[in-house]
Amino acid sequence: MSDVLLEVDAIHTFIGQFHILEGVSLKVRAGSITALLGRNGAGKTTTLRSIMGLNPPRSGSIRLAGEPINGRPAYEIAQLGVGYVPEHRAIFRDLTVEENLRLAERKRGDLAKRSDFIMALFPDLKRFYRHPGGKLSGGQQQMLAIARALVADNRLLLIDEPSEGLAPIIVEQIVAALRQMAAETTILLVEQNFAMAAQLADEYYILDDGRSVQHGRMADLVHDHATIDKYLGAG
Amino acid sequence: MIEWIQRRRGLIAGIVAAILFAVWASSQYEPRVLASILLSGLTLGALYFLVTSGLSLIFGLMDVLNFAHGTLFMIGAYIGFTLYANPRLLLNTLPFVLAFVAGWLLARWLPFSSLPAGHRRPLWVVAVLVGVFAVWGFELAPLATTALSSGGRVPTEQAQAPVGIFIARTLGLAITGLIAGAAFVIGSEHARRPANRDLAWPLGLLALALIIAPLRLSAEGWILALDSNTRFLLALVAGAGGGAALGGLMEWSLIRPLYSRPIYQVLVTLGLVFVGTELVKGIWGPGGYFMELPAWFSRRGPSCPSPNLIAWLQDNCASIDVLGRPFPSYRIFIIALGIAMFIGIAVLLRYTRLGMIIRAGVQDGEMVQALGINVRRVFTLVFALGAGLAALGGVAAAPFLGISPGLGQEFQLQAFIAVVIGGMGSFTGAAMGALLVGLARAFGDQMVLTGIQLPWMSEAMTFSPSIARASTVLIMALVLLLRPAGLFGKKE
Ligand SMILES: Nc1ncnc2c1ncn2[C@@H]1O[C@H](COP(=O)(O)OP(=O)(O)O)[C@@H](O)[C@H]1O
Ligand SMILES: [Mg+2]
DSSP states (O other), rough: OOOEEEEEEEEEEETTTTEEEEEEEEEEEOEEEEEEEOOTSHHHHHHHHHTTSSSSEEEEEETTTTTHHHHOHHHHHTTTTTTEEEEEEEOOTTTTHHHHHTOOOSTHHHHHHHHHHHHHHHHHHHTTTSSSSGGGHHHHHHHHHHHHHHHOOOOOEEEEEETTTOOOHHHHHHHHHHHHHHTTEEEEEEEOOOOHHHHOOOOEEEEEETTTEEEEHHHHHTHHHHHHHHHEEEO | OOHHHHHHHHHHHHHHHHHHHHHHHHHHHHHHHHHHHHHHHHHHHHHHHHHHEEEEEEEEOOOOOOHHHHHHHHHHHHHHHHHHTTTTHOOOOHHHHHHHHHHHHHHHHHHGGGGGGHHHHHHHHHHHHHHHHTTTOSSSSHHOOOTTTOOOOOOHHHSSOOHHHHHOOOOOHHHHHHHHHHHHHTTGGGOOGGOOOHHHOOOOOHHHHHHHHHHHHHHHHHHHSOOOOHHHHHHHHHHHHHHHHHHHIIIIIIIIIGTOOOHHHHHHHHHHHHHHHHHHHHHHHOOBBBBOOHHHHBSSSTSSSSSSSHHHHHHOOOOETTTTEEHHHHHHHHHHHHHHHHHHHHHHHSSSSSHHHHHHHHHHHHHEEEEEEEEHHHHHHHHHHHHHHHHHHHHHHHHHHOOOHHHHHHHHHHHHHHHHHEEEEOOHHHHHHHHHHHHHHHHHHHHHHHOOOOTTSOOOOOOOOHHHHHHHHHHHHHHHHTTTTOSOOOOO
């Protein structure tokens, strides 16, 4: 269980002419949940987008199970088994729940195979199966966004702030779902809600101002109030 | 209830406006006049729709404003007409295109991708030189002239190059394609993907080119000996297919490298309007052509006009009786074509995986990509589809409006107006906008013809034709005032 599935090494990413990531490195072990923490604007979303190939880094390297993936187009990275649950969900609002899920199939029958697992995790999706995604509540949209990443056989899930703007009771549902998912895949989780991240993650990385500044075991960070105050601010 | 009215006030305003207009129009015109205005409007609307549907899909999915869409419409008309009336030009150039593509594909099959990157530029130069040498002295003008154009028709044997030279040129272009293809694949990733290495395509295309080459003369005769209806159907297919191929090529070569620079994309499509127009003038001459109606729509005689649509299926009259007034049957065909295409695209969008990808891509192309779908390939496909629809519209318009290098421009402008009215990126909007603009044009034309009579005026008020044309702009301004994103638009 200790082999490294994802290895990001000193990546530098630009958006336009802005140098956003100035050396981010991290390792995600297979079968674990790794939390990516940091203040607003630290570069967490940009890191996930870099891994996904949506904002390819200009230098540095990204390896998935040892194979370099930086420079490949996003769709190829996805096909290698990386699922992405973006910030603000990015549900296809005019497509039904079913179509949202079907779109994520990489081969015929993916959805049929995974449907029971997904519907057990998020029973609401079954109820609204033929409704447009835009008609769902915020929490249901988040569930749909996560479910979409579960349709294909993904080795690694990149999940960006799944608790954002959701009521505590919904957040609990999502925590439970992520915990079940972690039994089967590997998750790199960006989360502002520290309590939630602390519940779920095995390891953590902290980003500050576009750099990875600290990492370790989540169990240790929980007691390290100095670090929490310094890098995670009011969170 | 009140809330419902507030939410639907756009719809309600639209319905009220439509009813008021209907009441006014029926007081203004006799039913039979009204019917033929409506049918004329539908005819124009169907043609506009063939342009707006592609424009709108292309804009919705890839944010490209394709100013060259009208040019593709015009080129479609020329290709269709050429196949219909004088296939010689197509038969004498098709082998060249096929041979070039065959060479290009063959290059992917051979291990060129491992050549050093420094070979790239010299290879391009060689390719251009070989290509120029292969077609040097090949004349298009005699192939394009028809009896109808001023020069009179040149006999086929004179117009054609001798078969030996022609085959040499064909092979030369295959070699050009091979070299250019080699330059293209150097350092690329094609070597990684054996799926692209299917030999059947390049060899099949080359064989086809070499089969057509000696048969050009007889093939021309065979096509012209077909009855006009079959030739007309072939013209529709050839025009749409040619337009789709050109559109796909255009996206792949000129639009695709510029997705990060949208202003340049717009400039490129604008530039293509001029390039396309000049190219057409260079090949077919600056004058216009008239395309004869196929037999289905051209019979005249004692039993004509056909009393109704069912009778027309039997007697194929040039016009059909609508409430006592003859209406050209060909225009009914255009309306039917527009409706068929509307249903076809709607089904494609609604029920196929490609359609699902397009609808999702209109909302968020990046997310589609992140799900493992190669959106760029879908872009090319949709560009080809949109161009094909426009070109199909061009062929359909040819017997109705005539063919000239300026044919596309009028359609381009009106189609833009229609798309803005309907809402950029919305398929339903594209259809509704086209319909509205078509009807507005038809009513505008009628008002120019007869003026309008308002109750408090003693004489009919008359209009100049330019006001009829401006009426669509007026509608656009009104719609945008009420709904800034257009009738069905969601994007700004
Ligand atoms: N499109 C953009 N243009 C310019 N700067 C951006 C853009 N997107 C993000 N940034 C900047 O990049 C930095 C990192 O952003 P982000 O990765 O979204 O942070 P986080 O997800 O940690 O809140 C921020 O300072 C933000 O202002
Ligand atoms: Mg973020």
